[in-house]
Amino acid sequence: MSALLSVESLTVRFGGLAAVDDVSILVEEGEIAGLVGPNGAGKTTLFNAITRNVDPERGTVRIDGHDISGRRPEDLAALGLRRTFQNLALFESQDVRTNVLIGAHTGARTGWLRAALGWGVRAEERALGARADHLLEVLDLEQMGGAVVADLPFGTMKRVELARALASRPRVLLLDEPANGLREAEVLELEALLRRIRDEFGVTIVMVDHHVRLVMSLCDHVVALAAGRVIADGTARETRSDPAVRRVFLGESA
């Protein structure tokens, strides 16, 4: 099997509700894959199960053929998997560069606190600092490295979260609603940025988003979920024209 990320028969239950119901998805290296579905379809729960923020009842997750199902969320960066969150998960009282450096240290598995406090700047720490600075430039954040995150507009905070996730050199990046809350001009910038991240950093991306134009234009491969189950899986064009997807999204009769 050549898929970089493989999800096999994943099921998550909350009481009697199967929020994710026997879901299998393959994502090839270098793809930008989209996950779409109505509210409550199970998209975020699927991400949470992949990253072990919730425990699945059954199923397997592999990266490059290696089973990562039993791993703790904090071990996943070292295995090449990072994610962002719908509601952001940043150290808001810290500045932008420190947040990105924390991400870099997560991947390097060394003490971010030492670096943040400027203690013992070794060669590795200089290299991590250089990577953080490069990411600040790519994400158009170089003018605000010293700004406290809590003071920034939402769209800028989202770029900080992306920079922090990239700092650990992930092979697979899961993005939960990256376009949510962005203005239309920012969505266009995001589209170019995600393509650049895939092309320049070689990162495979899986994104959940409700912004249909963005998903259809950006994603090589789109999976549609409804009530916890996969109802379509194909190219953006195939999924958009799938009769089951049209019924669920557009309320069209069969």
Ligand SMILES: Nc1ncnc2c1ncn2[C@@H]1O[C@H](COP(=O)(O)OP(=O)(O)OP(=O)(O)O)[C@@H](O)[C@H]1O
């Ligand atoms: N911690 C939880 N406890 C109980 N039920 C939950 C929990 N998290 C999610 N659910 C339920 O699981 C189902 C799937 O929710 P989920 O948030 O994964 O959907 P989603 O597709 O991401 O929706 P949205 O597009 O609104 O973010 C919903 O019915 C939701 O109410």
